[in-house]
Amino acid sequence: MQDSTAAPDMVVTRRLTGRRVTADHLDYMLEVEGDIRVAQWLYGIQSPEQSRGRLDRWMRMWRETGLGFWIFEDSDRRLVGHGGLFNSPREAGEVEVGYVVKPAYWGRGLATEITLAALKIGFESLGLQRIIGIAQSANAPSRRVLEKCGMIFETEFASPDGRPGVRYAIAKRMWPG
Ligand SMILES: CC(C)(COP(=O)(O)OP(=O)(O)OC[C@H]1O[C@@H](n2cnc3c(N)ncnc32)[C@H](O)[C@@H]1OP(=O)(O)O)[C@@H](O)C(=O)NCCC(=O)NCCS
Numbered sequence: 001m002q003d004s005t006a007a008p009d010m011v012v013t014r015r016l017t018g019r020r021v022t023a024d025h026l027d028y029m030l031e032v033e034g035d036i037r038v039a040q041w042l043y044g045i046q047s048p049e050q051s052r053g054r055l056d057r058w059m060r061m062w063r064e065t066g067l068g069f070w071i072f073e074d075s076d077r078r079l080v081g082h083g084g085l086f087n088s089p090r091e092a093g094e095v096e097v098g099y100v101v102k103p104a105y106w107g108r109g110l111a112t113e114i115t116l117a118a119l120k121i122g123f124e125s126l127g128l129q130r131i132i133g134i135a136q137s138a139n140a141p142s143r144r145v146l147e148k149c150g151m152i153f154e155t156e157f158a159s160p161d162g163r164p165g166v167r168y169a170i171a172k173r174m175w176p177g
Pocket residue numbers: 037038039041042099100101102105106107108109110111112113134135136139140141142144145
């Protein structure tokens with residue numbers, strides 16, 4: 001059941017199909033969250049228990065807020081990454097965009113494609129006025145994704161873990177539509 005205040009369960013981009021995360025995505029979560037090349041920019045390597053817990057929280061988030069992550073597959077049905085919208089845990093009242101691509105698929109523009117799809121849904125289906133993106137300051141590829149999506153650097157801040165972070169944002173009036 002879909003309502004107008006909830007993001008759609010499925011999103012199709014030029015090269016990818018994203019599906020709302022379900023319990024069937026546990027293997028994907030374990031692979032991605034156990035890979036240091038990805039984990040170093042997120043919450044560090046996660047144990048299987050931690051990944052199971054996060055998957056449960058992500059599914060609950062969809063049910064409770066109508067926002068969340070899609071897991072994206074390519075035309076060969078290989079799971080290549082995830083991305084989506086969520087209420088920012090760091091910035092009260094803001095909706096944040098997040099994205100991850102498996103290392104084997106880096107450098108092909110897939111994260112940009114995923115992020116643009118999430119922004120489009122946020123502005124054109126959900127009527128959001130503003131969406132933010134947060135990255136570690138040192139995460140150059142992630143910052144580049146935000147810039148390529150038209151998001152503007154706003155501020156640098158100290159994360160609770162001590163590593164500097166940056167916030168980017170885009171307002172609906174800046175969205176090309
Ligand atoms: C960040 C991430 C999602 C990017 O995925 P991707 O599919 O490779 O991204 P894209 O191909 O759309 O764009 C990456 C851009 O960064 C650039 N880039 C890559 N490495 C770079 C570096 N060391 N310095 C500067 N730019 C870099 C690429 O050249 C590309 O820009 P371009 O199109 O102008 O050439 C991926 O690296 C990832 O999942 N990282 C781990 C998790 C993560 O950091 N997620 C974001 C959390 S905020």
